[in-house]
Amino acid sequence: MSSIRIIGAQQNNLKNVSVDIPKHKLTVFTGRSGSGKSSLVFSTLAAESERLLNETYSAYIQNQLTKYEKPDVDQIDNLPVAMVINQKRLGGNSRSTVGTISDIYSSVRLLWSRVGQPFVGYSNVYSFNNPAGMCQRCQGLGYVEDIDLNELLDYNKSLNEDAIKFPSFRPDSWRGKRYLYSGLFDNDKKLKDYTEDEMNTFLYTKPEKLKNPPDNWPRTAEFEGLIHRFRRSFLLNDNFEKNRFLEDVERVVTSRECPDCHGKRLNEEVLSSKINGLDIADFTALPIEDTVPFLRELKSEKEQVIIEPLIKQLEVLKHVGLNYLTLDRETPTLSGGESQRIKLIRHLNSPLTDLVYIIDEPSVGLHPEDIQKINDIMLDIRDKGNTVLVVEHDPDVIKIADQIIDMGPGAGQHGGEIIFTGKYQDILSANTPTARALTHDHNLKDNHKIGKKFIKLKNISKNNLNNVSVSLPKNALTIFTGVAGSGKSTLLREGFKHSDAIIIDQQAVHASNRSNLLTYMDIFDEVRTIFAKETGLSKSMFSYNSKGACPNCKGKGIIKTELAFMPDFSQVCEVCNGTRYKKEVLEAKVKGYSIADILALTVEEALNIFKNNASIINRLSRLQATGLQYMTLGQSLDTLSGGEIQRVKLSKYLDADNNEETYIFDEPTTGLHEEDIPTLLNCFNQLIERGNTVLIIEHNLTMMTHADWIVDMGPGAGIEGGKILFSGLPKDLLNVDESVTAKHLKRYIMQ
Incomplete structure (x- = not known):
């Protein structure tokens, strides 16, 4: 029971990998990008832990949870419950801040309710998410949004001519029809010719039943002015609809600081309560660096039971190099590295033990000066009786490992094997890419290209x-x-x-899970043309966004069930087995490859397949030049890491004629x-x-x-x-x- 034993892992590019991972130790997984580290640690070990944990729940609960397919592995023994700490941004919306996500704001609210003068209520009224405490003008957001009518409307057009310049208000959409079918307007009259009354009716009517609605008007529907409907649909909540049309919303909507609360989110009464001259919003706007001295000045003996734990929480944020953040910083604005460190701190305070913590590149976004601090936290989590597995490239993190598992030797099909297992001192004398990197001599560049400009x-x-x-x-x-x-x-x-x-x-990249490497590099159209020419099927049949889509999953490859008030769950489509295509499309092949086979190729493999097509080779070669030869052509853009996204973007500029650009x-x-x-x-x-x-x-x-x-x-x-x-x-x-x-x-x- 002293180690987690993985036997016969073949997930993705893993080549029948078997390995023992010591429990209650810190193990670092190293190897080149695409060597199989994530396939072993995340797609095999973490996925199986999550799947088995879900199976312990009742059938009803299981149906509400994310479905995990069994990874391609023969056996895993002695597997603890896994906690994955990845680099995904914390996300959330405007109502989620560093203070709320870390639970520190709860303690701050409690402190103000006890010490703040005058007393205005208990801790919940200090929440900008509580109707009793929020500023009524901005509903606790700190900003108000206005609609730019010149961006929303084309005054030179009529309703029939698409005068409302927003995708979900087109004449043939259900929202657009609420104006066309109302009987209140001449649908061929240009907006610039509307009378003042007509324009007011069109824009500002509050929801009301129509007195004599036309026959094609929905029986139970109310008519609502465009401004009210738009505000309700896209501004009052951070909702799915807003995210779906984000580019258009950002074009139409302007944002400014709330004139009532001046960005502080809370109402006047709550803001009147102060400690040493600061209201609660002033305190959360301080850099974390300055919050601790402020709290240390508070001499109230009876409140030390709140103040001391609060100082400890803030000191930990300082310790991991987040002293420059403020508690009111909105979580969507945090980087992946900042998000990861906040997640780590939350786990450090957890009383749970005997878990396996899986941490994805904790050095991201950290200066070498701060890496030792993150190392200390990971060692503290280990010393509480947990197993810590870290996927990492940074030499300063690799150095603290109790055990190193090095994967490779290369990426993609050239990886997927364990090429070293042992201690840090031992890898220094090994012959692997990681060993060479750790023992390489480094010198400053001496032939600097510094001109006069x-x-x-x-x-x-x-x-x-x-x-x-x-x-x-x-x-x-x-x-x-x-x-x-x-x-x-x-x-x-x-x-x-x-x-x-x-x-x-x-x-x-602004892309959905329907966008892949080929679409981003503008190659997919050319590949589909080749398939159409060779097989006789129409080009649209080779698009999973068009006629070729599997009818069961509509070309997504997965069936996703959205549940109100509960997490969505997804499972691989059983009709197309995740390939996204109809059966007849999968049977149409060029040189023995179906279109799904092409999408499953790595960049490196595809370079060989398309060697006679100059334009495809040119663009694939640029991806290879940035070190992305291990990625598959059909890889969804929303699964790329931050570094991969950056290298994909870079590849677009490598053969451009641009010069004198910055x-x-x-x-x-x-x-x-x-x-x-x-x-x-x-x-x-x-x-x-x-x-x-x-x-x-x-x-x-x-x-x-x-x-x-x-x-x-x-x-x-x-x-x-x-x-x-x-x-x-x-x-x-x-x-x-x-x-x-x-x-x-x-x-x-x-x-």
Whole structure:
């Protein structure tokens, strides 16, 4: 019982893997991107733990839970309950903040209800989600939204001509018909010709029954002015409809600070209650760094029972490098790394033990100075009697492992095997990609490409930046360093706000689960043309979004059941077995491959299949050039990691004729093995050789050694940052005593 035993794992690219993972230890899984780490840890071990746990519930409960298919593995013994801590952003909506998600706001509300003067009520009235406490004007959101009628309406058109410029109000939609079929308007009259009364009726009528409705008007329906209906449908809630039409909503709706509460979300009475001059919203707007000194000044003896635990919670957030955040920061604005650290802290405080914690790249978004802090938390979780499994590339995390399981040797079909198991000291003498990365000597680049042309960013003030200016060399690789929250992203985003700079970040591509690698790279249309030509079927038959879709799952590959008040559950479509296509489409083959077979190919495999098609090869080669040769052509874009998304975006620019452009990247090494970094550097060098400028926000020390120029920000985060400590050649940074980047870079090139 001292180890978790996996026997015969063949999920995805795993080649009949069997391994013992020690319990109550910290095991780090290493290997190149696509080597099989996630297939073993997440798709096999975590999925099976979740599936078996779900089976312990009653049939009724099981029907409400996410359905997990049994992974392709012969046997797993001694498997504990798994807690997965991934990099998915915390999400939520405008009502979810760092304070609410971490439960710290509950303690803050309790403190204000006990100590705040005057007394205005118990802790629940201090909640902006409670009708008794929220500002009535903005309903506790802190902002009000207005509808731009010039964006919503085309005054030169009639209702029949699609005058309402919003997808779900088209003339043939059920919402559009509520205006066309009302009998209140001349449907061929242009909006610009409406009388004042007609326009008021059209826009502002409150819901009411029609007195003499036409025959085609729904019997029970009420007529409602467009503004009221739009506001109710898209503004009053963060709902599915709003997310579905997000681009159009953002076009039509303008947002501004609530004029009643000035963004504080609470009503006037609640905000009148103060502690040492601060209302509760003032306190939550402080950087976490400043909340602790404020609380330490409170001398109330009887309230120490609230204050001391609250300080402890805030100190832990500081310890993992989140001291620059505020408790009122909305969770959708947090990065994947910030979200992951908050999740980790929640588990650190849990009384549960003997679980297996599975943590996906905890170093993401962290400066080397902060990695030791996250290491401490993972070791604390282990020491409470849990098993900790970490998928990681960072050498500073690998060093703390009790056990290392190295996978490879390559990616995709060239991976899927365990090539090393043992201690850190032992891997240093092994012959694997990870071993080579850990023992590689690092030196600063000495042939810097610094010309006489510079981009000047002047007098930038935003967040923690106060009148900051800096010059950046053109046609060179500049890396922006500094701890998380030091101001790197703010400097670049504000500095290039009104420029034509190309920003390639980790934000998900605006795509549904129907978008894949082929559609994003504009190859799918060409592939479908080839299949149509060779098989005689129409081109639309080879689209799972059109005629070729499996009739059972409508081309999704899964059957998803949405349940009110409960989580959705999904299962692989039993008709098409997840391929998304009709049977007759799957039987139509080119060179022995069906269209579903093509979508299952990796980029590397597809390069061989399409070797005679120059345009397809060109675009696939660009994906390979960024190190994504292990990805499958049909991989849904919403399953990509932040680093993969960034590399897919980058691939679109690799053979462009662009020169004299400025490219900005945000931590492009995310999810990348050290041995794969040269591949990414080649891409950046290509851009520079064509006359472009490349600016990168990065924590990775290997990337720093390849910089032509470094801009280091700090010295700390939040109000302790926001200054440029250094801007110049990397070798000169090493002499800056105030810089924590200099300290770690010096260690890295001397070890």
